[in-house]
Amino acid sequence: MAMSRNVSEAVRQRNLGTLLRLVHVGGPASRSTLARRMGLNRSTIMALTGELTSAGLISEDRPHVSGRAGRPSIVVRPSCDRVYVLAFDVAVDRLVAARVGLGGIVLDRRVAVRRRAGADLDDVVSVLASFGRSLHAAAPADAVCAGVGASYCGMVRPDDGMVHFAPDMGWVDQAFGTSLSDALGLGLPVVVGNEAHLGARAEHLRGAGVGFKNLVYLHGDVGVGGGIIVDGRLLDGEAGYGCELGHIVLNPVGGRACNCGSHGCLEAEVGERALLDLAGRPSSLYGRSAVRSVVDAAASGEDAACRALREVGDWLGIGVANLINLFNPGVVIFGGMLRDVYPSCAEQVQARIANNVLAVSREVRLCVSALGDDACLVGASELAFAGLIANPLPR
Amino acid sequence: MAMSRNVSEAVRQRNLGTLLRLVHVGGPASRSTLARRMGLNRSTIMALTGELTSAGLISEDRPHVSGRAGRPSIVVRPSCDRVYVLAFDVAVDRLVAARVGLGGIVLDRRVAVRRRAGADLDDVVSVLASFGRSLHAAAPADAVCAGVGASYCGMVRPDDGMVHFAPDMGWVDQAFGTSLSDALGLGLPVVVGNEAHLGARAEHLRGAGVGFKNLVYLHGDVGVGGGIIVDGRLLDGEAGYGCELGHIVLNPVGGRACNCGSHGCLEAEVGERALLDLAGRPSSLYGRSAVRSVVDAAASGEDAACRALREVGDWLGIGVANLINLFNPGVVIFGGMLRDVYPSCAEQVQARIANNVLAVSREVRLCVSALGDDACLVGASELAFAGLIANPLPR
Numbered sequence: 010m011a012m013s014r015n016v017s018e019a020v021r022q023r024n025l026g027t028l029l030r031l032v033h034v035g036g037p038a039s040r041s042t043l044a045r046r047m048g049l050n051r052s053t054i055m056a057l058t059g060e061l062t063s064a065g066l067i068s069e070d071r072p073h074v075s076g077r078a079g080r081p082s083i084v085v086r087p088s089c090d091r092v093y094v095l096a097f098d099v100a101v102d103r104l105v106a107a108r109v110g111l112g113g114i115v116l117d118r119r120v121a122v123r124r125r126a127g128a129d130l131d132d133v134v135s136v137l138a139s140f141g142r143s144l145h146a147a148a149p150a151d152a153v154c155a156g157v158g159a160s161y162c163g164m165v166r167p168d169d170g171m172v173h174f175a176p177d178m179g180w181v182d183q184a185f186g187t188s189l190s191d192a193l194g195l196g197l198p199v200v201v202g203n204e205a206h207l208g209a210r211a212e213h214l215r216g217a218g219v220g221f222k223n224l225v226y227l228h229g230d231v232g233v234g235g236g237i238i239v240d241g242r243l244l245d246g247e248a249g250y251g252c253e254l255g256h257i258v259l260n261p262v263g264g265r266a267c268n269c270g271s272h273g274c275l276e277a278e279v280g281e282r283a284l285l286d287l288a289g290r291p292s293s294l295y296g297r298s299a300v301r302s303v304v305d306a307a308a309s310g311e312d313a314a315c316r317a318l319r320e321v322g323d324w325l326g327i328g329v330a331n332l333i334n335l336f337n338p339g340v341v342i343f344g345g346m347l348r349d350v351y352p353s354c355a356e357q358v359q360a361r362i363a364n365n366v367l368a369v370s371r372e373v374r375l376c377v378s379a380l381g382d383d384a385c386l387v388g389a390s391e392l393a394f395a396g397l398i399a400n401p402l403p404r
Numbered sequence: 405m406a407m408s409r410n411v412s413e414a415v416r417q418r419n420l421g422t423l424l425r426l427v428h429v430g431g432p433a434s435r436s437t438l439a440r441r442m443g444l445n446r447s448t449i450m451a452l453t454g455e456l457t458s459a460g461l462i463s464e465d466r467p468h469v470s471g472r473a474g475r476p477s478i479v480v481r482p483s484c485d486r487v488y489v490l491a492f493d494v495a496v497d498r499l500v501a502a503r504v505g506l507g508g509i510v511l512d513r514r515v516a517v518r519r520r521a522g523a524d525l526d527d528v529v530s531v532l533a534s535f536g537r538s539l540h541a542a543a544p545a546d547a548v549c550a551g552v553g554a555s556y557c558g559m560v561r562p563d564d565g566m567v568h569f570a571p572d573m574g575w576v577d578q579a580f581g582t583s584l585s586d587a588l589g590l591g592l593p594v595v596v597g598n599e600a601h602l603g604a605r606a607e608h609l610r611g612a613g614v615g616f617k618n619l620v621y622l623h624g625d626v627g628v629g630g631g632i633i634v635d636g637r638l639l640d641g642e643a644g645y646g647c648e649l650g651h652i653v654l655n656p657v658g659g660r661a662c663n664c665g666s667h668g669c670l671e672a673e674v675g676e677r678a679l680l681d682l683a684g685r686p687s688s689l690y691g692r693s694a695v696r697s698v699v700d701a702a703a704s705g706e707d708a709a710c711r712a713l714r715e716v717g718d719w720l721g722i723g724v725a726n727l728i729n730l731f732n733p734g735v736v737i738f739g740g741m742l743r744d745v746y747p748s749c750a751e752q753v754q755a756r757i758a759n760n761v762l763a764v765s766r767e768v769r770l771c772v773s774a775l776g777d778d779a780c781l782v783g784a785s786e787l788a789f790a791g792l793i794a795n796p797l798p799r
């Protein structure tokens with residue numbers, strides 16, 4: 010008997026979470042749609058939506074207009090304005106903070122553009138905490154903050170948000186998550202994830218990866234990171250440090266030196282520095298605008314820029330072909346600065362795929378990130394929402 | 405009410421499967437151990453073991469000797485002698501068939517060594533079917549065949565066991581699974597899997613990968629295949645063709661030609677032909693014994709053989725380092741002919757890992773297959789048992 014009650018309670022909790030996730034990710038849905046998607050009858054759905062409505066997590070209303078005969082089904086909406094999270098994105102060249110409502114809507118944001126040098130933990134935390142408090146203060150009085158998440162441009166220890174290694178920031182073993190949590194003073198932990206991992210999750214949920222169970226997301230910043238979704242879940246590996254596709258070696262004989270100490274890594278061959286060097290740009294130039302200027306120059310026919318993009322495209326193609334052979338993904342998504350680069354060297358990438366990928370795996374879509382510069386931020390918000398979605402009404 | 409009954413029935417079915425899997429994979433276990441591992445009370449365990457005993461899938465007995473005070477807990481054993489599967493392994497140089505008992509014990513086997521040329525579908529199916537019928541006839545009269553599985557050295561379409569592409573056998577789009585099923589005449593379908601995928605599953609369940617959730621298995625035959633376990637499950641990708649690690653390109657500039665039409669693939673740089681060519685062996689030599697003779701010659705100090713193993717080891721190291729950066733596995737396992745090769749070039753492999761793998765992912769075990777030449781066969785038997793384990797007592 011005790012077992013039956015526990016089972017029913019576990020089923021109820023799971024159903025509440027599934028329903029909330031469906032409207033959080035998929036947007037407003039009619040009760041009948043939810044019943045069909047969850048395989049439950051309408052009275053069970055009504056009981057679940059009743060509980061979630063009482064808790065303020067969703068609202069239900071009847072659509073005003075209906076062109077069809079019969080009573081229109083009640084529509085269930087996530088309470089975007091009443092339930093939100095704070096999401097942060099620490100990139101090499103900017104800090105972003107946002108208030109994101111249930112349903113994944115960015116409601117408010119703050120941005121600080123940064124110079125690259127001298128970005129120490131205290132500075133970063135201080136700017137973000139001030140943004141976070143300001144966003145919190147600007148929220149409606151009856152709104153509830155359900156969690157805090159952050160995206161970070163480096164290796165993050167999954168357990169505690171410790172930044173393990175971030176060569177582009179000069180951080181080693183910094184307690185970023187706990188420091189930001191303390192500075193925010195909201196009494197909430199800050200869940201931290203690697204930017205490319207979060208970008209992959211965001212694209213999978215809400216971007217170019219919707220509908221695929223297997224995807225590869227390449228994120229170009231100063232370095233090149235990756236997030237790989239295998240059978241619907243982020244590949245993390247035995248200790249949480251998988252997906253390091255920037256450091257697969259493609260050019261061991263005579264490849265360019267990499268920040269990691271090795272040679273011929275994907276990051277070394279297709280990263281920002283490789284493109285700028287190959288295009289003959291001075292070493293004082295860096296950043297997204299410098300990358301864009303090479304892409305623009307190539308579009309105007311500048312020889313050096315065209316050659317640079319062809320060469321970068323060839324290495325990018327070799328790397329992507331390897332990833333396709335390993336993961337047989339439905340889609341490969343280019344994010345960060347690779348959003349600017351990929352369209353200008355798509356021909357090289359596709360030629361390598363035609364040459365190096367086994368025929369059975371060639372049915373793969375290649376595209377740029379649909380969420381653009383918000384991919385990692387949206388991923389951070391999903392990290393923040395995860396606790397609520399997993400257990401919407403804890404007993 | 406209907407929902408509650410369905411829920412209880414689903415829970416019961418799941419529990420029956422979980423219990424059967426625990427003793428099938430882990431071997432005999434006491435009722436109290438099973439209760440603890442499944443988080444259920446002893447009376448629930450007794451009800452489950454009662455049903456499985458009545459169906460002949462397990463037996464229960466009290467251990468004869470107990471050094472401890474109190475009544476010893478009843479021990480639950482899989483019915484190895486009464487419930488079996490037929491498992492087949494089609495490799496380039498041999499055909500193997502076995503009767504494998506519940507619990508994963510190879511009870512009986514037949515082997516045919518083959519020349520490489522002229523291995524067409526009818527020949528292979530005819531030999532295997534004759535082995536299978538003979539194994540079936542030799543089984544005890546009261547034993548039940550629960551399924552049939554086969555491992556194949558090529559790309560297999562997951563849905564129907566169609567061999568899609570097997571360059572080393574010269575097969576393209578051959579209906580291997582259905583042909584073998586028809587020829588066996590047991591009225592059972594034959595589930596077919598790729599050899600390296602099955603080797604990975606077998607090592608994960610019963611070999612060098614036990615206790616790890618993430619592993620990479622490299623299988624050297626004429627080519628090099630792979631099976632990769634991500635978070636406990638075989639990576640298959642969007643269409644079932646993932647894990648093709650033999651065709652990741654490591655040496656695009658001046659690499660050796662590969663059977664796939666590309667250049668510098670892992671398979672081209674570390675496969676049987678690369679090793680034999682580098683060691684100066686004539687092109688008429690091939691196969692496992694030729695590989696072993698190079699390894700033996702290197703052990704005796706032959707210069708050409710030592711150089712060949714060092715070079716193969718360096719490329720193997722680059723490939724393995726790339727896989728570790730991507731998958732952060734707990735263990736990398738070398739199977740097939742790489743069981744002979746890896747120990748003789750472990751130094752080169754480890755040097756590349758030290759150089760190319762990010763520090764956080766370097767905690768990884770490297771070892772040869774624990775199941776040896778039976779890895780793929782055992783994997784095929786697990787494929788055959790999967791239906792029974794998923795649903796031991798269908799209603």
